[in-house]
Amino acid sequence: MYALNRRHAMLSGAALALAAGSRDAFAQSETLTIYNGQHRQMTDAIVAAFTNATGIKVVIRQGESSQLANQLIEEGANSPADLFYSEQAPPIAAIDEKGLLAPASAEALSAIPANLASVNKTWLAIAQRCRVVAYNKAMVKDAELPKSILECATPAWKDRVGYVIRDGFQEQIMAIVKLKGRDAALAWLKGLKANGRLYNGNGAAMMAVENGEIATALINNYYWYGVAKERGEDKMKSALHYVAKGDPGALVNLSPAGVLKTAKNAATAQKFLTFMVSEEGQKAAVATYAEYPVRPGIVSPFKLKPLDEIGAIVTQSDIGGAQLAYDLEREAGIL
């Protein structure tokens, strides 16, 4: 009953705004609904800058990217969402495959390099992160550090490597498939299951390395900076290792966003998408999290290793969806 009342209130509110005949009043009451799987603080910062600049209110639905993608698929045409900001590419690729995304505005697309958007131009990256090997400086000597990500799954690293099967892991599998083949990827997963230790999140694995519970962990770069911000960079017992150029372990992943085809506020959603890759939006995005900007000319306040030195040779369009990664994980018994 409450729901009905609320609905009535909203309808009569909208009617009043219309009756007042003022376009401004109507624009003021417009709220944009974002399904956000990206780290909360980053999206909050972008939204605050957007609301500040335009006066448009934004409601954030916070969750795990893939759960939100599942929800969007269930919701279909009835979805109340205007825009989806995903932490990783596979969830947004999945809803794109179901035909749920509208084409991104030309203005937004022109702000970033073409290879940071999907092939059919429905979604585009807002931030980038890279895969790294975090290691405890007291437990691993520099000479021991792996040259290739494939080494980490060998018995030589028995009980010395932590891994996380979400948030960047599937893209990692796909990169191995792309460069070394399906069998190599399957063997790598089986090796990790046999020799590695599973953590439930990148953050937990990062803390385990920092606290000396485990020698290394395969994670995303910005988790180290998060802990360094909390503890002080000079006090860090761990450091980041970037595997050699040309290896599937040298991988840059994307956090993309896209406007829903069924968005009630399509124009405003496109406006927000464009804002996310504007100079202002990008500055807000990279101020909170040590992810890389996508707009050329923006500099992160964190001391990041320059992307061109990382030497990734696999791109998001090489990776595509993650169905094969999922199948391999199941075959290896990790899932």
Added chain:
Amino acid sequence: MPFFYALMRASEAGWQGVLSELMRPMTRELLANTLILATSVTIASGVMAIAAAWCTERCDLPARGFLRVIASLPLSLPAFVSSYAWASLGPWFQGMAGAILILSLASMPLIYLPMAAALRGMDPAFEEVARGLGGGRWRILLRIVLPQAAPALGGGALLVSSHMLAEFGALSFLSVQTFTTAIFQQYDLQFDNASAALLSSVLMALCLPLAFGELYLRKGRRRARVARGNARQPAPAKLSTLQKIIALAGFTLFAALSVGVPFVTMLYWLIQGTSIGQGVERLWPALMGSLAYSLPGGLLITLLALPLVLASMRASGLFVVLAERLPYLVHGLPGLVIALALIYVAIRHAPMLYQTPALVFAAYVMLFLPLAQSAIRASAELIPPELEDVARSLGKGPITAFLRVTLPALASGLGASLAMVVLQLMRELTATLLLAPSGVTTLATEFWSYTNDRAYAAAAPFAALLVLASGLPVYIFTVRSLPKS
């Protein structure tokens, strides 16, 4: 409804798919883990609960009122909060052994409270007769006391074991894989969820023997007595000084492990780290969100449970048994499955309800009805139906008879149910996250999203406030349900 949703989704995989999914080594591994965890935690917390209840109700230990509070204290700390605290101490507590320890400590009050209440309500005459016939203390415990306490013990054990089947937050901090965590992972990594739905179906199958096994414990017994006899306390068992020291040491250890360690860890994180102060402006809306959902939710669930319990006690037949047992089956399902089923149905058939509080409450009812049923049943079983008959024979109508006779006698059960459900709703994560209107937050969801980001210090105030807000229901629950002697 979640039942059909899971079966329907699972059937999309086809028979071949279902078979190969069930025969996977991973499924066997999950089955083993789930069963080991549920059995060990139920047994361990059951043994602790019996020992603690015996100590606080039947022994001449000093400060028994205080010990009762200690035994119920873990209720104020959600299992995922204490698991997060333990897990942040190091890898030693992660894995199956750690999970059994931590979750047994956390679940102990769920068996202790009904057990202690049962011990208090028991007529000591049976034990005295047994003693007069030469029965030893252990023999009396096993042959006389425990059978009388079987419904209390069984109800508590059912709650604990079905909780373990559905537990997600705590286990994901402790890195233990069960059906529920695997279901979350499948939903997390794949987008057509036939196999996750299949795992949910297996999970429901696991709840089946539990729900009906508990029923068997109560079958054919009458516990209400028209003449209550001389209500009196049995003479407490005399303990030697050494026994007293051992018992008190046990309570101290229990308190230190169940609440001491998590509290100290949380304090540490509160002081340590620079993410402190982040999100302080969210504390108030999160607290309001928690209250706005848990209080009406608790009321609604208690009101719905009342007729179910009364019907199952006063009427018989297959339909009543099913209606009363069904909630227990659903209780073993993770909130995720229920939430997705509701999303599926609401989007297609009732879009105006989608992302409104109504749908959240519907999920709450499905998830927590059994808690209310158990609490109400405990006091309902003590009311002899003859009382109502007497009222009717004195010329009162059925409604008046119910309102004037039965309802007042149920008050303590209703209070316990309300407190218990509100407490659980405060901690609910998944259903709230998935179903609530966009932008709504609760203390539990905020805590969860901050710990996901490892912003420990930022998460700590939400945990602290959650514990404080849980304090009142816990207080009501322990003090009201255990009347002072």
